[in-house]
Amino acid sequence: MDPPPPPPASIPVPDDLLEEIFVRLPTPDAVARASAACTSFRSVIKGRSFRRRFRAMHGPPLLGFMDAAGFHPAQAPHPSAPLAGALAPCAADFSFVPAVVSSASYVRPAVQEDDGEGPRWRPCDVRDGRVLLDWISFYPRSVHMWSYCEGCARREVSILMDSREPVNLNICARPTWTKRERCNAADFHLAVCDPLSIRYVLLPTIPEDLASQPQDLLQEFQPVLAPCTGDDSEEVPFKVICIARYQTKLVLFVFPSTARQWSMVESPIFPSLEHMSCLYDMSSFDYVRGSFYWTDRHDWSEHLMVLDTRTLRFSTVDLLTGYHMELRSLPGQSFDDRRPNAVVLGREGALEMFSLVCQHGAFALYHTSLQNNSQEWKLEKIIQLPGQYRDYSISTIGAAEGFLFFRGALGGLGSIENVDCYSMEVKTYGITKVCTKTEKFLNRRSALPYFSFPPLLSEPTI
Incomplete structure (x- = not known):
């Protein structure tokens, strides 16, 4: 055969x-x-x-959330859980970025207990696979206004302090101010990194002569990452914009990676400076057609504030028109600073917003839109959120890549609580649990959604 x-x-x-x-x-x-x-x-x-x-x-997969405590990867059964778990050690580690060891500016307060975190780089914005880092001493820093009496006059000074550092509440006698305490824009150390490719750029500090030009008291300083505007070349440029709110003016300090030097832009006209008490977390919401949007964190303000990152100009959009007038007046509604409105990237030609409303202890998202040819906000849909979270326990935490993010806490008023983080797809309103993380009550850190392709599929962004 x-x-x-x-x-x-x-x-x-x-x-x-x-x-x-x-x-x-x-x-x-x-x-x-x-x-x-x-x-x-x-x-x-x-x-x-x-x-x-x-x-x-x-679109890039959602890998999890970053905050000052580290990286919280997506957990099963979320579809990104296997990839997020594999990449978590890289995404959580910023040790490859050199430490700031320059001066006594970062000495631990002697009377405070070490929280175990120590001086290190911590994320303050995330976009396009890049992470913007701020050097933090032992606790998150913020700008504080301090009043004291000098003769018959009352003076004010802005100081840069750790959030849990004790302060002397006696304002009758002028304290002895150190160089560290007299805060200006030159005091902030920033870096941009790509944690998956282990690349970084240390930004120079804002030059003293540039930082002193506003000649005013610094009240708030918020660095943000502008999204990529380059092509598919090997080095895609990025831009860091620092929004500095002074007592009487608003100033932008801008660092483009192409020029690698700081410049300053002062807004000549800013119509609602009194509403600028809400810069923190502004960048956690979606970047909509070239601009950042944000609103008052505590209540309904008259305007949406808009920053065009291409022209570096501010403008406003009327907020209290159409359905928003009804929404503001819903019976039994409560506000607090954990429920800012989220502006998202919507349909072509429309500006879309999700407002988190707590009414009689229950939560819902109200989806409204503003067409280009209209001056009136209209209601699109009301989305009820999971009913197990009541009263204080739900807050919005950002929007990016067609998703809105919120978190809910089931615990009571204990010192530690487990927080569930969710995503909602804007087009379908589908809600998915991303992960559960542990936070200290009343010490919630800003959570930044982190999207990125694995190194196999992406070019280094730095």
Whole structure:
């Protein structure tokens, strides 16, 4: 009996056809598994053409949240949990960024107990896979206004302090101010890094001559990352914008990575300076068609404040029109600073907002929109949030990449509580639990949603 004929030789699949197959894989996990199958598959997937096409067709996966305590990866059954768990050690580690060891500006207060965190870099904004870092001593810092009497006159000074550092409440006698305590924009140390590729840029501090130009008391200082505006070249430029609110003016300090030097822009006209008490967390909300939006954190203000990151100009959008007048007057409604409105990237030509409302102890998101050709906000939908969270326990924490994020705490008034973090897809209103993390009550840190492709599919962003 004749032996069976040998099987026909397999026809090699051309690389361009493999690319067409792989680019249609649904998730980065599936691409990673295909890459591990053989060297020819990996060669196609590592190619720049494939990576560019895959990123264009698929949004970056949500890996979790960053805050001053570290990185909190997405947990099962969230679809990003396997990838987030694998990348968590890289995403949580900023030790490759050199420490600030310059001066006595960062001496631990002797009367405070060490919280175990120590001086280090901590994230203050996240965008496009990059992390903007602020050097924190032992506790989160903020600008404080201090009053004291000098003769018959009362004076004021702005100081940079750790949030739990004790202060002398006696304002009748002028304290002895140190160089550290006389705060200006030159006191802040910043860095931008890509934790997955372990690359970083240390920003120079704002020059003293530039920081002193406003000649006014600094009241608030908030650095943010402007989104990428470059092409697919190897080095995509970035821009850091520091919004400095002074007693009588608003100033921008701008650092573009292309020029690598600071410049200053003073807003000539700012119509609602009295509403600028809400800079913190402004960047946690979606970047909408070239601009950041934010509102008063405590109540309904008359305007949305708008910063165009391309022209570096401020403007406003009328907020109290149409349905928002009804929404502000809902019976049994309560406000606090954990429920700022979230402006999100909506349909073409529309500005869309989600307002977190607590009414009679229960929470709902009110989706409203403002068309370009209209001056009236209209109601799109009311989304009821999980009923197990009552009273104080829900807060919005950001919006990015077509998602709105909020968190809820089930615990009572204990010192430690478990906080559940959720995402809601803006187009479908689908709510998904991302992770559970532990926080100290009344010491909640700003949580920053972190989206990024794994290194296999992305170019280094720094």
